Amino acid sequence: MAEGSRMSLWDYAIFVSLFVSSTAIGLYHACRRGRGDLFSSERNLGPVSVGLSLTSTFMSAAQVLGVPSETYMFGAKFLQMCLGQSFNVIITVFIFLPVFYRLRIKTTNKYLEMRFNKTVKMYGFILYIFATVFYTGIIIYAPAVILNQATKLNIWMLVLTTGIVCTLYTTMGGMRAVVWTDVLQTLLMMSGFWVFTVRGIFRVGGVQKVWQAVYNGGRINFGDFNPDPTQRYTFWTLFLGGSLVWLAMYGVNQAQVQRYISCSSEKSARWALFINLAGLWTVVGSAVCCGLVMFAFYKECDPIRARILSTTDQLMPHFVLDIFEGVPGIIGLFLVCAYSGTLSTVSTGINSMALVTLEDIVKPCWGQMSEKQLKHIPRALSFLFGFLCITVAMLCSLLDNEVLRASFTVMGVTGGPLLGIFILGMFFPVANSWGVLTGSAVGFCLSLWISVGASFYPPSPAMIGALQTEISGCSFLPDFNHSDAFVQQNEYSNHSDINRPRISETLYGISYLYYGPVGTIATTIVGLIVSYVTGSKEQDKVSADLLWISTRQRKIAQPIALNPAVMDEVDEHLFHSHSFCQESKEEDYAY
Structure with missing residues (x-):
C-alpha cells in the first residue's frame, strides 16, 4: 500500500453523508421537541432504539480500530470480553436499574445526595465531568491521528468536524436526536465490519483458508x-x-443510565439492556472476525514487524485499503464505519454532561426557571461541553497511539472508584460520607498510580502474551533485514527495557482491564473500614428505597408512563428541598 491514500470524490461524498444525516436527524427532532424533552425524552422511548443506542455509545472508533488489531495480535479470545458484558448486563438489570428507575431521578449524582450528602454528590459530579471530558477528547483525537496516517486527511479537520457536528445535533435535537443517530450509526458500524470481513475472506481464498491460517497461527x-x-x-x-x-460504564455511568431510565417502563428498560447485549455481541463478534481475517491476509508478512506500519492501530485502515485497492469510495466507507462510533460516543458525552450540570448545579442554585431559560441554558451547556471536548482533543497530541488501551484506561481509573461509591451506597447501610470519600480517593490514586507507571514502563509484547507473527513473505521489500525485524517485532512500544524497576514487571505490568477493578475494590474496602472507624450511619436513617435489597423484598411504586406534569412537580420539590446552594442539614430522603 502506498504511504497514505488520497480520497476521491466518492470517498468525500460517502463520508460527508454521515455528518449530513446525523445533523438532519437533529434538525428533525428539534422541530418536534417540546419542553422537558431535551434530556429525558419524557420517558417514552422504546426498548429497541434505546438498546441500539446503548450499544453504540461505547463502541467508538477506538473499538473499531482497536478490537480487530487486538484480535490480530492476541487471538480470538478477545471475544470472551462479551462474557463480561453479559454478566454486567445481568447485574445492571437486577440491581442498579430498579434503584435508579424507581427513584424517578434524572442523574446518578442525585442518588449520591439522597444516600449521603451534597459533598458526595459534588465529588461524583466532578469525577464524572473530568472522566467524560478526557475520554471524549481521546475518542475525538486518537482515531483522527490514525486515519490521518492512513488516508492523509487533515487531523484538525477531522477533530473540528467531529466536535462541531456532534455538538450541533445534540444541542438541537437533545436526547431523542442522540438516540436515533446512535441507531443509524450502530447499523453503519456493523455493516462496515461485514463488508470488510466478506471482502477479506474473498481475497484470502475462502472460509476454509482463513480458518486454516488462524488455526495454525494460534489465533x-x-x-x-x-x-x-x-x-x-x-x-x-x-x-x-x-x-x-x-459495570462501571453501564451500571452507574450517567450516559448509560440516562438512556435506559428514558424508557416508558422498567420492563422496557430491561429489554433495552438485553437488546444492547445482543448488539454488543454482534458488533464485537464482527470486529473479532474482521481481525481474524486480517491475520489470515497478512499471515506471511506482518506489517508491524516489516515496519510498513508503526503502530497496531494502523492495521485496520491499512487492511481495508489493501483488500479494496483501487476501488473508489472505500476510504469513505471505512471512515463512515469508524466515525459512526465516534459520533455516537461524543454526542452521548456532551448530552450527559449538560444534563448533570443542569440538574446538579444550575437548577439547585438558580431555583425556579422560566420557559425561556429552560430552552436556552441546556443549549448553552451543550455548546460549552462540546467546546471543552474539542479543546481536550487538541491537547492530546502526546497520547499513546493505542487508542483502545487509552480509552479503557481512562474509563477504568475514573469509573472504578465511582462504581465503588455506588456499591457502598446500595449494599452497605453502614457506609457514610467519610467512608466513600476516603475510599474513592484511595481507589482513584491507586488506579492512577498503576496506569501512569505502566505508561512510563510499558510491558513488552512477550510479557503481555502477544502471539507470534511471520515475515517470511516480505522478501520483496528492498534492503530488508529479517533478523533486525525479528528484534523489532510488534514494535508498538518505543520505551527501552534497560534499567526497568522490578515493579514494572509486577504492579505496572497488570492488564489495563484490571485498573478499574483495583479502584472499585480499594474504594469498597477502605470505604467500609473508614465508615466503621468514623461512626457508621445508622441503618434506620437510610431510606429503604436507596438500598438494593429493599427493591427486591418489597414492591415500590414504579413510574410507568409518568405524566410530564407530575415529573415537573417532583423535580421542583427536589430542587427546593435539596438545593446545593442552601445550607447543609440533616434530611430524610424517604419517598
Missing part, C-alpha cells in the same frame, strides 16, 4: 485460563476485569 485460543494478571487477555482478565469495567 483460536479460547482455553487460556492463565491466572497471571500481567497477561493482557486471559479468560479471567476478560471476564472478571471486563465485567467490572463494563
